[in-house]
Structure formats: C-alpha cells, structure tokens
Amino acid sequence: MTNDKRATDNKELVLHGLAEFAKGNIEVLRDLLHEDFIEHSPGNPSGRDAFIEFIAKSPVAAARLEIKRVITDADYAVVHYQMIPPGDDCGLAVIDVWRLVEGRIVEHWDVVQPVPDAAEIPHGMF
Template sequence: MTQNTLSADNKQLVLHGLAEFAKGNIEVLRDLLHENFIEHSPGNPSGRDAFIEFIADSPVAAGRLEIKRVITDADFAVVHYHMIPPGDERGLAVVDVWRLVDGRIVEHWDVVQPVPDAAEIPHGMF
C-alpha cells in the first residue's frame, strides 16, 4: 500500500466515523478505536471502553460538528472542526490528531479553544 493510498483510506475512515458520531452513533467508536487506544488529552481516559464511556457523557456527544478541513499523512489524520454544544452558539474550535494503524485509531491528541466574539477574530476562526 502506498502512502497516498493509506492517507486516502484513513481520511475516509475518519470522515465516516465522524459523520456517524455526529448522527448520534457513539457505538461507531467501538469499530474505530483500538482496544488499547491511547488518549493524550488531559483528563480524558485511555482505553477504548473507558474513552467511549467518557465521551458519551461529554458535551461533544450532544454537540453539532461542522468539519472545516481534514488533512492526512500516512498514519495520521488531522481534523479541524467547529463543535457547537447545546446552549453555546459560539462553540469551540477543535483540532484532533489521530494516529491510525491497520484501520483503527490507536492514539489521539487535541487542541480545543473557545470561539471568541467575532470582533476579536477579524479574519475568522475557521
């Protein structure tokens, strides 16, 4: 498999998973995450089952996700999106970095930032 093919396959895998998750299908994570999934975000648990339990009760599970861009490079997929939890019109700007091996997500990093008032970001957040 070439790097380009791997990148394209991983992009489709992540996009499909995010689309399903955005529809409320949290169980899609059981297929996407490796059982020994490693989480690098502070306060979030590692391990597939612990992470799914955690994320099911988090604002992201009830939020609206507007994907702005997806960048893939072999084993890595980077997703930049606007997450809008219920009751928070501005929402959060999120960048997720996923490392994939054999069609499963094995590691995750993220950067999350509240979207400020539009006057503070004259060139836009996204």
C-alpha cells in the same frame, strides 16, 4: 499499500466515523478505536471501552460538529472543526490529531479553545 492509498483510507475512515458520531452513533467508536487506544487529552481516559464510556457522557456527544478541514497522511489524520454544544452559539474550535494503524485509531491528541466574538478575530476563526 501505498502511502497515498493509506492517506485516502484514513481520511475516509475519519470522515465516516465523525459523520456517524455526529448522528448520535457513539458505538461507531468500537470499530474505529483500537482496544489499547491511548488518549493524550488531560482528564480523558485511555483504553477503548473507558474512552467510549467517558465520551458518551461528555458534551461532545450532543454537540453539532462542523468540519472545516481534514489533513491526512499514511499514519495520521488531523481534523479542524467547530464543535457547537446545545445552547452555545459560538462553540469551540477543535483540532484533533489521530494516529492510525491498520484502519484503527491508536492514539489521540487535541487542541480546544472557545470561539471568540467575531470582532476579536478579523480574519475569522476558521
């Protein structure tokens, strides 16, 4: 498989997974995450089953996700989005970085920050 094909497949996989997750289908993570999934975000557990149990109880499970951009290559998918939990108008700006191997997410990093008031960011957050 060419690197361009893998990049396209990674993009489709991640976008499908995020769409399903945003609809409340947390079980989609069983298909997306490798059993030995490694999590680099502080406080979040590694391992597919432990991570799914954790994320199902977290605020992200009920949040609206507004994807702003997706960048992929043969091994990684990077997604920049706004996560808006119920009752929070501004939400959070999130960048997720996923490493994929053979159609499964094997590793995850993220950067998360509150979206400030629009007056503080004259060129926009997204």
